[in-house]
Structures are given as C-alpha cells and as structure tokens.
Amino acid sequence: MSEFERDLEYLARLQDYYADERCLPSYARLMSLFGFASKSAVSKLLTRLQLQGFLNRSSDGDWVPADRFFERTLSSEPVPAGMPVAARDVGTDAFAIDQYLINRPSHTHLIPVKGDSMIDAGIHSGDLAVVERRAIANLGDIVVAIVDDEFTLKTLGKEGGKFVLLPANPAYPVIRPQGTLEIFGVMVGLVRKYR
Amino acid sequence: MSEFERDLEYLARLQDYYADERCLPSYARLMSLFGFASKSAVSKLLTRLQLQGFLNRSSDGDWVPADRFFERTLSSEPVPAGMPVAARDVGTDAFAIDQYLINRPSHTHLIPVKGDSMIDAGIHSGDLAVVERRAIANLGDIVVAIVDDEFTLKTLGKEGGKFVLLPANPAYPVIRPQGTLEIFGVMVGLVRKYR
C-alpha cells in the first residue's frame, strides 16, 4: 500500500466521521479516530490531505473540507467483474446535495413547478425549482417572476429595450409585462424525484 | 417581531455561515455574527435554537446542526404579489432536499450525466443523476446500465421478449444488448445546478 493509499484510508474514516457529526473533529478525537498516539502525527496527516486537495483552511485558520472531500470513487463499490470504472461521483453523504445547490440558505426557496411552459429547458411539471431570492437578474437567467399574483418561471429576455419573459415551449406566448417586471428570485437549481 | 422570529433571523445567519464554512463557528465568531457583545448571550441563543430543534449536542458535547437546520422553505402555492416571504413564513413548508431524494444513502450514488441521449426526458448533460444501486428494475424505469464498460443512462424497455435500452432522443439508436443486460442501478432523482 502506497503512502497515498494509506492516506485515503485515513480520509475515509474522516469522511465517515463528518457524515455523522457534520463537522471536523478536534485533534484529540482525530487521534483516536486514526489510531495515532500523538497530535503532531495528526497535524502532518492533515497537511498531507490538504496538499492532495481534500481539506482546506478556512479564513479563520480552521480545517474545512474542500470539494474533493465530498467526492467518491465508484470503483470502491462492488462493481461487476472487470469494471475499471474510474468515474468519480459526488458522494452521497448526508447533506451533500444541499451544499451543492444552496449557497445562501436563508434566501433560498423551493418552488414546485407547474405546467410545461419550460419543458424545452428540461424543466418538467412536478420538479422543484431551487430559487434564490433576489430582485435583480441577468439576461438569460431563468427567473421566478410575479405576474398576476402568481409565480411564473421563465427565462429573462429583452425585446426592444424592455424585459420580457420567454417560455421554453413554442406553444406558450412570450410574456410582455406592462409597467415594471417584478422578479421574485433567480433559479439556481432543479430537483426532480422519480416515482 | 416575536422572540421566535428574532431567533429565526439569527438562525438564518448561522445557516449562511454554515453554507460557507461547513462548520459551526466558535462562540467568539458567533458574537460578531450575531452582533452580541457577550458570549453568554450566544450561549443562551444556542440553547433556545436547540429547544426549537435546529441544533444538537454531539456525543462529545459540541454543537452540531440538527435535521431542521437543513430544511428549506417550500412555497406551496402561488403566493400573492408583494409578499415579503420571510424565512419560514406562513404558507411555506419545511423541507430537506437530501431526505427528499435519498432513501438509502449507502446505496445511492450521484452520477454526472454526459451527452444528450436523454434530453427528451429532461435530462441534460451536466445534470447529476441520483442513482440507487440495484440489480433489478421495472420496465419504464430510467436505469444506469453497464455497456462496453461504460455507464449508460437509458429507459428500460422490452422488445420481443428481450430487454432493450431506449434513449430519449430520436438521434440515438435503441441499444439491444446481446446476452445479459447488466444493470447498475435505477435513477430515482435528478439534480441540476445553474451556473
């Protein structure tokens, strides 16, 4: 086993711990986690993991998991014979998806999609739109606008100097709001569940 | 504003911090986060949030986010214009994305989608497929099959007594595997992130 592989063993335990506690443990707990008898061994290991891109220092100097920390190799699974699948998936530790989709929890809403006006953008009825509350949006963003006291999900476009709402379905008309266009937020993600 | 709503304001800041740092801050940082001048104020606030089910103590006595901490507001219905829609307002439900999508964490993978062979099913390149590892699937399920040592995302169909893999894009051919069809898992969800 190479040094690199050994460190991955340690990393795996750290990932499991994080999945449980949602926080990186202190050095003292890391010692018993890893089976070390000294804190400096932990320190060196963490530094190695940082060099490999699994950990980072926060702006306050604390250890913080980096992006690679949440990745998982599919090959670690009992994959059928002869599978050299080296693809990485994003890992399914609890709360991975939340962290992936949501940057500002306090400003983020989930809004169920109704209708098929955005079907060509791959947004189906029943999907959940992840919407970040924000009054301004960029051209081309998919926005949640408020039209006739209802939420409407459309692409923000411009037509002759005025903002318009573009459906992604030729069967629907372009919405040309008179007066100001009220934007509730910007769609930053999509969640769909089958069955 | 009630005491409860004020605490939710504090909670929102804590959630945003956690989204950035992936860890709860120390009392000292909480003080500046909340605008308190004393640590005991922080202590009392955290205790209140614990009573409301947003925080917990880990087995080691550290503060840890609880399930409610990760819930998002799910707007149920068309919301009237001019709604302030504060965090956890009336008419909104609490909701956690991970729990919504993932039933069996240890058997669930997130696999990046490549190509546009399923575009008519609203599955785009770059999306994340939520895949539950399982060897058997039902007709009509979207499955991850292993063809030529590569993952393939297709709808499971049947043609003359034999299983086939149906793309959702007329530009792609139906895959008719000779011999057995190797199924990696069943797609149970989809996650997409914009920008």
Added chain:
DNA sequence: TTGCCAAGAGAACGTACGTTCACTAAAGTA
C-alpha cells in the same frame, strides 16, 4: 409605580485546544 421576566453584558475560570520542536523507528538507497 412597582415587580417580574428575559435578553443581553461583562468578567472570571479552568481546561482542552492546535502548534511546535526534538526525538525515535522503520524503510529505502548508495
């Protein structure tokens, strides 16, 4: 006005924290 309650301020305390440095043991290399 008085009394009560809760939120927050402020200080004191003991300890558990992360860092650092010198050292050891094992493995690789000439």
Added chain:
DNA sequence: TACTTTAGTGAACGTACGTTCTCTTGGCAA
C-alpha cells in the same frame, strides 16, 4: 555498512475556547 527520508511519538507552551455567575437594561402586566 552508513546515510537519508518519512511516519509517528511525546512533551511543553501559550492561548483561545466554552461554561458559569452576577449584574444591567428594557418591556410588560398588575
């Protein structure tokens, strides 16, 4: 064999940590 490297040990140190206690302030009810 002797030299180098590297993972881990062990101890010492200063500080930042979370807890706890008392005190102040503002809001509210009687």
